[in-house]
Amino acid sequence: MYRLLRTLFFLFPAERAHHLGFSLLRFAMAFPIVGHLLRAFYRVNEPYLQVNAFGLRFSNPVGLAAGFDKDAIGYNALGGLGFGAVEVGTLTAHPQTGNPQPRMFRLPQDRALINRMGFNNSGSKDAIPRLMTKRNVILGVNIGKSKITPKEDAAKDYATSTRRVGPYADYLVVNVSSPNTPGLRDLQAVDELEAIITAVQNASAEVCEIPPPLLVKIAPDLNDEDIDAIADLALKLKLAGIIATNTTISRTGLKTYKSEIEGIGAGGLSGAPLKERALKVLRRLHQRVGTQMVIIAAGGIETAEDAWTRICAGATLVQVYTGFVYGGPALPKQIAKGLASRLKAEGLDSIEQVIGRDA
Numbered sequence: 001m002y003r004l005l006r007t008l009f010f011l012f013p014a015e016r017a018h019h020l021g022f023s024l025l026r027f028a029m030a031f032p033i034v035g036h037l038l039r040a041f042y043r044v045n046e047p048y049l050q051v052n053a054f055g056l057r058f059s060n061p062v063g064l065a066a067g068f069d070k071d072a073i074g075y076n077a078l079g080g081l082g083f084g085a086v087e088v089g090t091l092t093a094h095p096q097t098g099n100p101q102p103r104m105f106r107l108p109q110d111r112a113l114i115n116r117m118g119f120n121n122s123g124s125k126d127a128i129p130r131l132m133t134k135r136n137v138i139l140g141v142n143i144g145k146s147k148i149t150p151k152e153d154a155a156k157d158y159a160t161s162t163r164r165v166g167p168y169a170d171y172l173v174v175n176v177s178s179p180n181t182p183g184l185r186d187l188q189a190v191d192e193l194e195a196i197i198t199a200v201q202n203a204s205a206e207v208c209e210i211p212p213p214l215l216v217k218i219a220p221d222l223n224d225e226d227i228d229a230i231a232d233l234a235l236k237l238k239l240a241g242i243i244a245t246n247t248t249i250s251r252t253g254l255k256t257y258k259s260e261i262e263g264i265g266a267g268g269l270s271g272a273p274l275k276e277r278a279l280k281v282l283r284r285l286h287q288r289v290g291t292q293m294v295i296i297a298a299g300g301i302e303t304a305e306d307a308w309t310r311i312c313a314g315a316t317l318v319q320v321y322t323g324f325v326y327g328g329p330a331l332p333k334q335i336a337k338g339l340a341s342r343l344k345a346e347g348l349d350s351i352e353q354v355i356g357r358d359a
């Protein structure tokens with residue numbers, strides 16, 4: 001069914017197709033009977049897949065990564081597809097239009113996307129009423145630096161968004177890893193990152209009785225020393241976790257013609273070609289932090305096998321984005337079912353028994 005729909009969607013430019021698909025889902029879910037039927041159809045009901053992480057109980061480990069619902073306009077509809085969590089954002093302190101279009105491109109031969117959206121969003125202030133809505137899914141809120149904010153004011157910018165969204169986030173993510181905001185990834189340097197995280201923690205403590213668990217999202221293009229340094233900092237600052245990874249600026253190993261890739265230009269590559277690198281980063285992180293911290297794996301996860309591999313390598317939770325675009329609305333359920341069968345086949349009764357097993 002989705003194959004047919006996907007052929008149709010893929011006739012449109014990638015960003016248009018995204019808005020069409022997302023609008024259609026929200027529209028369908030808004031009708032009580034249709035919404036009820038869709039929720040019942042996509043529901044993941046696998047008690048063995050429940051995961052406890054940073055004080056939250058996830059119904060299953062498969063979440064939707066940031067960037068799909070940037071403005072937090074449809075997280076409940078997305079939750080209805082069976083995701084264990086939906087991460088909205090990236091939200092910035094100032095509303096911004098992002099880069100000129102076209103800025104999202106499909107590489108179907110590689111089951112990949114390249115995007116240079118540039119944090120297009122209506123701003124963290126505008127999102128508040130939508131974040132206050134009653135929710136049916138664990139809600140992560142991902143925040144980033146506004147483009148107009150100079151690097152030296154980055155910590156203040158993140159703190160502003162934290163004060164606005166912190167009280168409504170089940171967990172909060174500091175995104176310093178998008179390749180599409182100039183200089184953003186430089187904030188992964190430990191001195192800069194420490195200042196930002198400390199500012200976010202202080203802001204969070206100011207506005208929340210119980211501050212939400214705080215995570216940092218990192219790029220796959222960091223070298224091993226930088227990964228270790230961030231892991232050490234995360235431990236020192238007692239973060240709840242690390243999300244690994246965002247998109248890559250690398251273009252190696254693609255099947256798509258070089259001329260086409262060059263024609264697309266700058267941006268972050270996601271999907272299948274990111275799989276190997278994201279797994280390496282996860283392994284490195286897990287080696288460093290062990291069980292002291294939650295790692296959420298993202299990057300090229302398309303199947304139950306991929307999710308299983310990441311969990312065995314030390315991830316407590318996984319996230320999908322590009323795999324969802326290519327795989328369709330049934331993907332969370334397919335992954336969950338595959339994980340549950342694997343557990344059964346191995347005679348295990350909880351996915352938590354598998355975390356870090358192969359590390």
Ligand SMILES: Cc1cc2nc3c(=O)[nH]c(=O)nc-3n(C[C@H](O)[C@H](O)[C@H](O)COP(=O)(O)O)c2cc1C
Pocket residue numbers: 065066067068070089090104113115117119142175178217245246247270271272274298299300301319320321322323
């Ligand atoms: C079109 C697009 C937009 C994205 N926007 C964001 C974003 O705003 N914030 C963020 O932290 N990650 C963003 N990401 C990165 C994803 O959350 C994810 O980390 C990355 O795509 C790797 O996962 P995947 O291979 O499953 O897509 C975006 C990815 C895509 C494809």
